[in-house]
Amino acid sequence: MTTTIEVGMLGLGTVGSGVVERLTRSAAKIEQTQGIRLHLAAVAVNHLNAPRTVQLPIGTRLTDSLTNVVCDRKIQLVIEVMGTVATAKKAIVAALNQGKAVVTANKDLIATAGPELAALAKKQGCDLFYEASVAGGIPILRTLTDSYVTDNVQAVSGIINGTANYMLSAMATGQSYEQALATAQATGYAEADPTNDVAGIDAAYKLMILSRFAFGQELSLPQIAPTGITHLSASVCRLAAENGWQIKLLAQIQRHGSGLYCRVAPVAVPVDQPLSQINGVQNAVAVQSEAIGTSLYTGPGAGSTATANSVLNDVLVAAKHLINGYRMIRNQKRSVSLTVTRFDQLPQTYLGIGPVAPEAVKYYANEADFSVKTIADDCYQITGLSAVKRKKLRANLPLTLIPIAGTTDWKQVTENSITSPINVAI
Numbered sequence: 001m002t003t004t005i006e007v008g009m010l011g012l013g014t015v016g017s018g019v020v021e022r023l024t025r026s027a028a029k030i031e032q033t034q035g036i037r038l039h040l041a042a043v044a045v046n047h048l049n050a051p052r053t054v055q056l057p058i059g060t061r062l063t064d065s066l067t068n069v070v071c072d073r074k075i076q077l078v079i080e081v082m083g084t085v086a087t088a089k090k091a092i093v094a095a096l097n098q099g100k101a102v103v104t105a106n107k108d109l110i111a112t113a114g115p116e117l118a119a120l121a122k123k124q125g126c127d128l129f130y131e132a133s134v135a136g137g138i139p140i141l142r143t144l145t146d147s148y149v150t151d152n153v154q155a156v157s158g159i160i161n162g163t164a165n166y167m168l169s170a171m172a173t174g175q176s177y178e179q180a181l182a183t184a185q186a187t188g189y190a191e192a193d194p195t196n197d198v199a200g201i202d203a204a205y206k207l208m209i210l211s212r213f214a215f216g217q218e219l220s221l222p223q224i225a226p227t228g229i230t231h232l233s234a235s236v237c238r239l240a241a242e243n244g245w246q247i248k249l250l251a252q253i254q255r256h257g258s259g260l261y262c263r264v265a266p267v268a269v270p271v272d273q274p275l276s277q278i279n280g281v282q283n284a285v286a287v288q289s290e291a292i293g294t295s296l297y298t299g300p301g302a303g304s305t306a307t308a309n310s311v312l313n314d315v316l317v318a319a320k321h322l323i324n325g326y327r328m329i330r331n332q333k334r335s336v337s338l339t340v341t342r343f344d345q346l347p348q349t350y351l352g353i354g355p356v357a358p359e360a361v362k363y364y365a366n367e368a369d370f371s372v373k374t375i376a377d378d379c380y381q382i383t384g385l386s387a388v389k390r391k392k393l394r395a396n397l398p399l400t401l402i403p404i405a406g407t408t409d410w411k412q413v414t415e416n417s418i419t420s421p422i423n424v425a426i
């Protein structure tokens, strides 16, 4: 027996077009294997007459009115893939208030208003799913929800912005920042306005969502204070690569006792570490946990098809719940309140790249009491840099300072606090 679910969608851009394309291709398979027919009743867009790369199924209504979709009584499930915060929130609230299930890819909204929307969904007995909001095609939220129930996550470390990773990979092979960004935009990886991608804000939003799922801890953007990739040049990326490091925009959270340590920043990852080998639009999330140890989840982090696949998987779970009359908010862990500290407040080893003579760096190292090793012309490894020393160094020498992955002295950190040390390798 096949049951039809009436679906409405907001947005028909990169992700929305992918949803239509995947839905059309896999309709027969979905019907055969799941007994569900997903009928795309209506799609809302901003510019009704703009040219489209995808053809809507016969009978699907195209409208420029969001209300026309979210208030359509027949529609049981709304897919929000238009982006924006205020407008999307209003539309999702309206859909939930009418008892519709909602699937969204909107990390900006879920990071900032997730708990509020989840509470409304719970009150209304509706599903609210957002797998595509973190790491595009990688089913990381469902994995954290389903596969770590009896486990205890200690650390999450990931490359979770496809645009930045695409750009850094291209820059390491010599492409300019501008060329790399233009290609990321043309391929649909970047946001409509790419500021959040290159400023680390998109990765920070995704880390905020991961933190809920991994630890039950709410994080705010100011707590993370992300550093993006706008200050990096192709020559810095290339010099690091030639000397054994790949610069990656890493998003990290680690728990040590009652403390949670976080970072979103470019980090020099030694080439023998798996995260250094994640290139282009690929994303990766390394999860360190008590029972499993380290697991690495990789896949495309952006782009039409992969993101649409995550959206459609959510749609199918919600559709099954609608059919069975069973609704459940599969969501983050019980909330906790940990003390949040940024990695950059802790002493660690940095890669220093810039046009500075070794004598000048050594002189300054003696003055400010840290140790330095010359790696190559204009490339130094600087050990024991506290936040204060780093600030002074930056003010005095034209070096781009990039933390080296895995160089925080956690033993010292935990000795100085009441927390207990955990041996976290990532």
Ligand SMILES: NC(=O)C1=CN([C@@H]2O[C@H](COP(=O)(O)OP(=O)(O)OC[C@H]3O[C@@H](n4cnc5c(N)ncnc54)[C@H](OP(=O)(O)O)[C@@H]3O)[C@@H](O)[C@H]2O)C=CC1
Residues within 6 Å of the ligand: 010, 011, 012, 013, 014, 015, 016, 044, 045, 046, 047, 048, 050, 064, 066, 080, 081, 082, 083, 084, 087, 105, 106, 107, 108, 132, 133, 136, 188, 189, 190, 191, 192, 301, 302, 303, 304, 307
């Ligand atoms: N691109 C990607 O790889 C990924 C994107 N996401 C998220 O998915 C969402 C969509 O991204 P993406 O597809 O790239 O965005 P696009 O900019 O490609 O598409 C946005 C779509 O939404 C429509 N839209 C915008 N505002 C309105 C409005 N007020 N009313 C009706 N329609 C509107 C636009 O209409 P029109 O076409 O007429 O202008 C367009 O069709 C975002 O939240 C993004 O962060 C998540 C994971 C990956």
Ligand SMILES: N[C@@H](CC=O)C(=O)O
Residues within 6 Å of the ligand: 133, 135, 136, 160, 161, 162, 163, 164, 189, 190, 191, 197, 202, 301, 302, 303
């Ligand atoms: N702009 C984002 C899209 C997916 O979330 C990215 O580049 O990762």
